[in-house]
Amino acid sequence: MLSLLGRSYLYLRFRNKEKVQQELTRKYEGQFRNAGTMLLADIFMALAVVAVVSLIAAGVYFLVA
Numbered sequence: 001m002l003s004l005l006g007r008s009y010l011y012l013r014f015r016n017k018e019k020v021q022q023e024l025t026r027k028y029e030g031q032f033r034n035a036g037t038m039l040l041a042d043i044f045m046a047l048a049v050v051a052v053v054s055l056i057a058a059g060v061y062f063l064v065a
Helices: 002-014 017-027 032-064
Strands: none
Touching: 002 017, 002 032, 017 032
């Protein structure tokens, strides 16, 4: 699953086999699974940031209103 996610992400991002292989070797230790894991972690971190900012905004809104 993670390998498929990583492969899809890299091919959608670079669209060139040479660039995909360079990025895979340089950044993800040659494994699509690592690319998928990093992508999933980035998505969860972005969702966490949105949730925290939403909670802070709601707290400020109810304190001021």
